[in-house]
Amino acid sequence: MSLGLTLPKAELHLHIEGTIEPELVFGLARRNGVELPFATVDDLRRRYVFDDLQSFLDLYYLSMAVLRTAQDFTDLTDAYLAKAREQGVRHAEIFFDPQAHVSRGVPLAEVLTGLTESLRTSRERFGISTRLIACFLRDLGPQEALATWETLQPHLEHIDGIGLDSAEVGHPPQLFEPVFTRAREAGLHVVAHAGEEGPPEYVWQAIDVLGVERVDHGIRSVEDGALLKRLAADRTPLTVCPLSNVRLRCVPELSRHPLPRLLEAGVLVTINSDDPSYFGGYVGENFTALQEALKLDDSVLRQFAADSFRASFLPEAERDALI
């Protein structure tokens, strides 16, 4: 097996809803009596060709409609953890989208019961420690985010951080300052997607206005030298998702990924899978595809793996034990 697959690593940018494989979509549709607009598993898989972030999000929200019960969320998370273990993952910080479920009539308590039932025993069953990060859908706006923050209050014991995702352009991070301030004051970790399709200005806002500890994607930072200097000086990690960037056409091909320019600027970069069911690979496959396309030395892969633990929200002693 290749080094990219076997290296012990942390996954820090993973949407649990983006791990649903077509077979599970059909299995849960049958179990829950949900009618799907696709005839077969192959028919669904053939649609995994995207023009941009929005064309992906349309299918992502459509397919997650099969997730209805706590058991569905447990099965989804168990399937991800089993796969992640095969890819060397020892620690996973997992995103979920509360609004995408509540808006379909699935209670937040049902979602969290299902997720935590799986995560509770992840370390014993899969050798993977975990954290859970609730993301706000930026295209629903800051008022909805605040309302969702209120609904999260009874469940904060299960939630380690908040994030910001979904359609980026036209939804700048600064709009979400009130909810991020509340989350920081409550002692939660804060991260945000920025600079995936959106401009470097959004990355500035994520760090300066939201006070994020990591930037999710952040690849368009390469367009702004001052921003690269700032990210490098502060050691603010970017959770880069190479296969996602190519599939969503943020980058024309893997061999032209801006990652080498981020590394040259001294930015702390981690490698992640984003929505692995949709983008053709889990995190280990992101490592191996990137190594092949960019002709990276094994030492660079080892650096990514070590930095994934350094950029995690694990306490220092646990982090050091994994590096």
Ligand code: ADE
């Ligand atoms: N939600 C799931 N995947 C996402 C991505 N790559 N960007 C923004 N929102 C997302």
Ligand code: ZN
């Ligand atoms: Zn993402």
